[in-house]
């Protein structure tokens with residue numbers, strides 16, 4: 137891999153987009169390497185992922201403008217699909233993904249962060265969808281996910297005006313969950329990931345699926361999705377240990393660590 141690094145830290149996998157000369161902009165190769173990195177994650181040994189960018193200036197400064205500048209209509213659509221396919225893989229990945237946004241998150245950078253389950257950022261982070269200033273629409277899910285996260289009115293304002301927003305405003309509108317000094321961001325991300333990794337892995341996985349799938353359908357169907365995933369947790373070792381610990385008044389006892397089970 138030239139532009140992606142992967143580090144395993146206990147149960148937590150850390151994916152770093154590492155193309156600092158272009159502020160970690162996403163060209164085809166970065167997207168392909170990210171896709172391959174996700175495919176290679178050991179689901180038995182990993183319970184949460186962190187996605188970040190190399191350096192202290194930029195998370196991801198967008199899709200690669202040089203690569204896009206000469207595309208035909210058909211090639212533009214194919215490039216959009218390439219990004220969308222990887223981002224959708226991230227969004228539906230069986231494990232929770234925390235975006236640690238350590239600087240610019242513009243265009244495709246904002247979009248990839250929105251494909252993660254949770255966003256936290258450094259105090260120098262800048263978010264935005266500047267595409268209309270380049271003569272294009274957001275193309276890696278921005279028109280869809282921003283509206284779902286911050287509401288259609290705010291999303292339309294940001295996208296139509298191409299105005300970038302700072303970390304404090306991103307926090308105020310609910311685009312990020314928390315803002316940290318730059319040098320504390322990765323520790324905060326690791327602490328959050330470790331907190332997720334301590335929980336029953338099948339239950340966490342099912343929560344992600346229930347929330348994601350439920351948001352795509354009406355409440356009657358959504359609640360059935362929850363029922364099935366709730367039921368799916370029973371008879372697992374984690375459910376027996378978790379409830380057993382409670383009933384034994386042994387709440388300090390950690391859940392028995394069981395391998396992630398694909399069912």
Ligand code: CAA
Nearest residue numbers: 157158159161197198199200201242243244266274275276
């Ligand atoms: N694509 C390609 N290269 C990029 C890039 C991008 N999105 N963003 C930055 N770079 C490159 C610059 O060309 C520059 O390279 P050189 O040193 O070879 O000239 C290097 O990264 C450093 O960038 P700057 O010199 O511009 O750094 P700066 O501090 O002056 O400005 C910035 C930083 C404000 C982020 C500025 O780089 C910028 O505006 N970048 C583009 C942001 C953008 O428009 N992103 C959206 C892209 S479109 C998109 O993402 C479509 C989609 O939805 C799929």
